[in-house]
Amino acid sequence: MKTEVKTRKHTLCEKAPLLAMFLAAVLALLFLSIPGLLGLPKVAESLASSVLAVLFMIAFTRWFAPEIKGVFKTSHLATGLAFVWLAFAFNFFGSYFAGLAGSGFYFKPTVEALAMAIAAGFYEETIFRGVTVPIGMRYLKSEKRVGILVLISALVFGLMHIGNIVNGASVQMGIAQGIATTFGGILFIAAYLRTGNILIPIFMHGIYDYMCFVTDPTLESGIMVNDLTASALIPAVLVEVIAGIWGLYLLRPAKRAEIHAIWDDKWSVNNERAQAEQ
Numbered sequence: 097m098k099t100e101v102k103t104r105k106h107t108l109c110e111k112a113p114l115l116a117m118f119l120a121a122v123l124a125l126l127f128l129s130i131p132g133l134l135g136l137p138k139v140a141e142s143l144a145s146s147v148l149a150v151l152f153m154i155a156f157t158r159w160f161a162p163e164i165k166g167v168f169k170t171s172h173l174a175t176g177l178a179f180v181w182l183a184f185a186f187n188f189f190g191s192y193f194a195g196l197a198g199s200g201f202y203f204k205p206t207v208e209a210l211a212m213a214i215a216a217g218f219y220e221e222t223i224f225r226g227v228t229v230p231i232g233m234r235y236l237k238s239e240k241r242v243g244i245l246v247l248i249s250a251l252v253f254g255l256m257h258i259g260n261i262v263n264g265a266s267v268q269m270g271i272a273q274g275i276a277t278t279f280g281g282i283l284f285i286a287a288y289l290r291t292g293n294i295l296i297p298i299f300m301h302g303i304y305d306y307m308c309f310v311t312d313p314t315l316e317s318g319i320m321v322n323d324l325t326a327s328a329l330i331p332a333v334l335v336e337v338i339a340g341i342w343g344l345y346l347l348r349p350a351k352r353a354e355i356h357a358i359w360d361d362k363w364s365v366n367n368e369r370a371q372a373e374q
Contacts, residue, residue: 104159104160106160106235109231109234109235110235113231113232113235113236114236114248116231116235117227117228117231117232117248120156120227120228120231121223121224121227121228123152124149124152124222124223124226124227125223127148127152128145128148128149128152128219128222128223129145130144130148131144131145131148132145138208138211138212139207139208139211141215142208142211142212142214142215143211143214143215145215145218145219146214146215146217146218146219149218149219149221149222149226150218152222152227153167153168153222153226153227153294156226156227156230160230162364163234163363163364163365164230164234164362164363164364165361165362165363165364166362167226167230167292167293167294167362168293168294168295169292169293170291170292170293170296171291171292171293171358171361171362172361173354173357173358173361174290174291174292174293174354174358175354176290176346176351177290177291179346180286180287180290180291180296180346183283183286183287183339183342183343183346184283184287184300184304184339186335186338186339186342187280187283187304187335187336187339187342188303188304188307190335190338190339191304191307191308191332191335191336192307192311194328194331194332194334194335195308195311195312195328195332196311197328197331198324198325198327198328198329198331198332199312199313199314199324199328202311202312202313203310203311204310205310206310209306209309209310210306212305212309213302213303213305213306213309214302216301216302216305217297217298217299217300217301217302217303217305218298218302220253220301221284221288221294221297221298221301222294224249224252224253224256224281225249225284225285225288225294225297226288226294226298228245228248228249229245229249229285229288229289230359230362230363232244232245233245233289233356233359233363234359234363234365242289242347242352242355242356243347245285245289246282246285246286246289246344246347249281249285250278250279250281250282250285250340251278253277253278253280253281254274254275254277254278254279254281255274256277257270257273257274257276257277258270258271258273258274260273264316268329269314269324269329272324272329272332272333275333275336275337276332276333276336276337277336278340279336279337279339279340279341279343280304280336280339280340281340282339282340282341282343282344283300283339283340283342283343284297284300284301284343285297285343286343286344286346286347287300287343287346289347289355289358289359290346290347290351290354290355290358291358292358292359292361292362
C-alpha cells in the first residue's frame with residue numbers, strides 16, 4: 097500500500113506568485129550578504145557567499161519538497177543542450193575578442209578574481225533566477241509565464257548592474273554594463289528554463305565573469321571604473337545583445353511546450369497542468 101506524502105500548502109505562492117518571487121529573492125539576498133557584513137577578506141567573503149548560496153538552494157528545495165524534484169539536475173526532458181552551450185560559447189569568445197580589439201591583450205589572473213567569479217555565479221544566479229524561476233513556473237497561471245519571467249529577470253539584473261554607478265562606475269559605463277547584462281541575463285535564464293538545472297547558468301556566469309575579471313583592464317572588483325571609447329564599447333555591448341537575442345530564440349514559442357513539460361516534471365504536476373490548459 098502506497099503511503100500518501102504530505103505536502104505544505106503555499107498560500108502566498110498560490111495567491112500572489114510575483115510577491116512570493118520577490119520575497120524569495122530578498123531572503124536569498126539577505127542570507128547571502130551575511131559574509132559581507134562580517135568584515136571578511138574578499139576571497140573568504142566570496143567563497144562564504146557561494147557556500148551560503150548552495151545551502152539556500154538546498155533549503156529552498158526542502159521547503160517545497162516533495163513537490164519539487166530539485167534544481168541541481170538537468171531534466172531528462174531537456175533537448176537542445178548543444179545549442180545552449182553554443183550560445184554561451186559565442187557570448188564568451190565574442191566578448192573576449194571584442195575586449196581584445198578594444199583594450200589590447202591583458203591577462204591578470206588572481207585568486208581574488210577566481211573567488212569573485214565563483215561568487216558571482218552562485219550569488220547572482222541564486223537571487224535572480226535560482227529561486228524565482230521555479231516559483232514562477234509553478235504558480236504563475238498565465239500561458240505567457242516564460243515571457244514574464246524573462247522580462248522581470250533580465251530587467252532587474254540589468255538595473256542592478258546600472259547601480260554600479262554609485263560604486264564608482266561612470267554613467268556611460270554603468271549604462272553600457274546595464275544594457276549588456278540585461279541581454280546576458282536573457283541567455284542565463286534561457287539556459288535555466290531549457291534545462292531545469294541552475295548549475296548550468298551558475299557555471300556560465302562564473303566562467304564568463306572570470307574571463308572578464310582577468311582580461312579587462314577597465315574592471316576593478318567587477319566594476320567598470322575606466323571609460324572605453326565608443327569603437328571599443330559598442331562591439332562589446334553588441335555581442336551581449338546578440339547573445340540575448342539568441343537566448344530569446346532558445347525560448348521561442350515552438351519550444352514553450354518542452355519548457356513547460358520540463359518544469360511540470362520538476363514540480364511533479366504534469367497531470368494537473370495538462371488538465372488546467374485543456
